[in-house]
Amino acid sequence: MAGELGVLNALDAAKTQWYHFTAIVIAGMGFFTDAYDLFSISLVTKLLGRIYYTDITKDKPGSLPPNIQSAVTGVALCGTLAGQLFFGWLGDKLGRKKVYGLTLMLMVVCSIASGLSFGSSPNGVMATLCFFRFWLGFGIGGDYPLSATIMSEYANKKTRGAFIAAVFAMQGFGILTGGIVALIVSVSFDHKYNAPSYAENREASLVLPAFDYVWRIILMFGAVPAALTYYWRMKMPETARYTALVAKNGTKAAADMSKVLNVELESEEEKVQKVANGEKNQFGLFSGEFMKRHGLHLVGTTTTWFLLDIAFYSQNLFQKDIFSAIGWIPPAQDMSAIHEVYRIAKAQTLIALCSTVPGYWFTVAFIDYMGRFAIQLMGFFFMTVFMFALAIPYDHWKHHNKIGFVVMYSFTFFFSNFGPNATTFVVPAEIFPARLRSTCHGISAAAGKAGAIVGAFGFLYAAQSKHRAEVEAGYRPGIGIKNSLIMLGVINFLGMLFTFLVPESKGKSLEELSGENEEDDTTITKGETVPV
Template sequence: MADNQQLGVLKALDVAKTQLYHFTAIVIAGMGFFTDAYDLFCISLVTKLLGRIYYHKNGAAKPGTLPPEVAAAVNGVALCGTLMGQLFFGWLGDKLGRKKVYGITLIMMVVCSVASGLSFGNSPKGVMTTLCFFRFWLGVGIGGDYPLSATIMSEYANKKTRGAFIAAVFAMQGFGIMAGGIVALIFSSIFDHQFPSPIYSVDPVGSTVPQADYLWRIILMVGALPAGMTYYWRMKMPETARYTALVAKNIKQATQDMSKVLQVDLEAEEEVAERVAQNPRLNYGLFSKEFLRRHGLHLLGTTSTWFLLDIAFYSQNLFQKDIFSAIGWIPGAATMNAIHEVYKIGRAQTLIALCSTVPGYWFTVAFIDIMGRFAIQLMGFFFMTVFMFAIAFPYDHWIKPDNRIGFVIIYSLTFFFANFGPNATTFVVPAEIFPARLRSTCHGISAAAGKAGAIVGAFGFLYAAQSKDKTKTDAGYPPGIGVKNSLMMLGVINFVGMLMTFLVPESKGKSLEELSGENVNDETASSGVSTSGRN
């Protein structure tokens, strides 16, 4: 077999013109990420409301707010479940096939979204425990969606626009974050109109009408709708040709499936498939020396950069309400009732998503196959570092009332370059550079490293931001020493992420088999993938 020989059905996928099935796959896989983002980040919209409803007694450490340990559990438990789901379903996707596992994760998301909103208990502790239980399993389902969606899209796409297609799936996360804010705005407005209540005043109970307990439940349960709507179409998708041909070793079935998808006549190449199947250098395992030699540095690069990125990204997303409260952009709780507070938080999240998060994702979609993955990731980490330091060092300046707009603009730019940068590329690259039989597993490992970073960010930032100096600024606001130091640390983390990017290979313009070495027959397999980030 020629050194660069590739199965005809896979070559047909690589050179296929952009067709309707590409966009169909983007929507089907992308709606999963829309749901993922909505479910993960909508909890930040209602944590303050949960504090007002369930921790309002004067005996609480701070009446009307969740205790730090409860807030950490409610915010972080879904991330823990996501980490486990990424590892388990990533591995299962390589064992059973992408399609079979795809439906399981979607059902879990639908069921657990509804169950989270139905959380029950005879005490605040009981309700929070039930909520955390269901959100953990919701996270497991969300975690499975990461490696499966990325792998399916990469294996369906052509090599010319593969990066844009995978990034477009991930870009639906931005719409999910924005949808969470919009849903909170809509329902909080309805509740505030139908069940008006006084401002916080002295007693947090007086600002919280009984109907407010329905508000947070509705916001959480709405996340089941987009996932349920796409289940039928996910089950209609055929298994990817790369899994069927290279892992299941059924070249005939792969050819039949892709003939229907591409609407062209393809011939099964039994002889070529047999040579590929019998090549001992293409059957190494994850824990083999051969994998370490070929892809060890690649896996280190994808895991470390995703880990570092998510510490900063999830810290900013989950606790942006605390940062906005610290600078006075969201008024103090004493100035508004519980439902209106949800409205204010939802408005802030929606504006940030609309002005910076969503545009950042789609800038990546537009430029990833032009600039390349390496350049975008390096650029994103660089500007995240610059802007994080720009708000951290002069933090005392930004918290003054006259400077809040400038703070919000710079803070928004960190979100823009996270998404026009490593938040997108760390998702794209692991779906391209590893062999088909390990692709979902390695993507799951990389994504799980990211969620480990998210957990560090969720728990670490929460406690770090608690520390505040007792003195006041000239404007009367606490300088928030904890928040300032946390932002400085996030800037350092972004800088380290920029350095680790040099371990990540550039995959622009290459076929998946060229990147992984599955269409070659010599010991230099995958050596064409540069770890310096250049072609």
């Protein structure tokens, strides 16, 4: 019955129009900001250690203590997890649009506040930074379920996967821009102060008053793209699927979509009330009916996202340590503090440009042809292969072929993004009922952030601690990195197995997938497709 609503049929059958691209840009700029804010911290953690924890009586520049580095790196992920659950639920209760601007303003304010972190001691500054980054993550978390749900409910049936994936692909540009901004800022300060390496002049290599501005500018820049899109977010109408199926207002749904699609649509108020009040639109999230229809699907979307993010965020947040371990970035004492930022940003920008960004857009290009299931399975498979290919002959890569290591490492990013990093975002926005769609996407995304927290706080923290102990004891470094890569390979293999719980959503309307179409009682199964 829901599939017979004229306003929803019009959305499903609509040709690709200007409003589709407008929605992609408006929603995508949120993800641009999300990625910039989450990953830019990895560009400046070594600088923070130099500025606040260097003892110039020692032979090595300072670094953040392991517990503080994990907190600074991971606290935003904790906020993101909380925000995904809260705003996901709120998006189903109040509507997507009503809370969409709130998340963006929270990101703007907390990006600026992060750069203004203060304290009378190094630990005080780090505590303030962690406080603001938690609330920054809270706003970022809300963007996940809201952007995905809005885009899925605006899109047509034929190209819905590409549109949702395009929103998520803006994350790649956010990571790339973070590296470029860090390059520009570090080059500017390096040119002005021309600081020597730590080995040459310990005090001059830091230039504390000036270099303290570098990390603050990099973090605060994240407010710019979010602020630029706030006005346009507020002008977007509520999605017709929420207005009709959840708010039960067929007249407003038809009026809003008539403006968007530039066609005349009937209000169908009586039909909307019948559909919205039908038995199939009454069961709740914790009901037996939901577990029967969508229980395994929710298990599939949460577990695959959880496993994927352990690997994805570990790679992104700690790739500077991997590059240092293989010698691609020189030892800290051979560089000034600002030149170290430049070298880290250069490495991460190169990885983003050559593998991360292309991987996202390969998904956009092929997702509605190959399907979500095939891309996710393929991505996990190749991530597993490349992780083991890096880990097993790790000593060979480290001592004899560092460039080969970087190339192989780049392939793991490519197949992460042309694979599960994109599809885990797309599928939860398609397969659940409209009144639970934002909530279920938020739960799935929060499971992913739980995986990211495992990587940031636990798994790689243990690997780094082992590495530090070996260095202090005089042993050859790098064993911790090798074990990390092996574990990531195992995790990716598990993600491949759990992918079989995730249904294929290519070519179906949202109402067919969620079971809100009363004329279609069939349930979706893995790998099932319909003609486009």
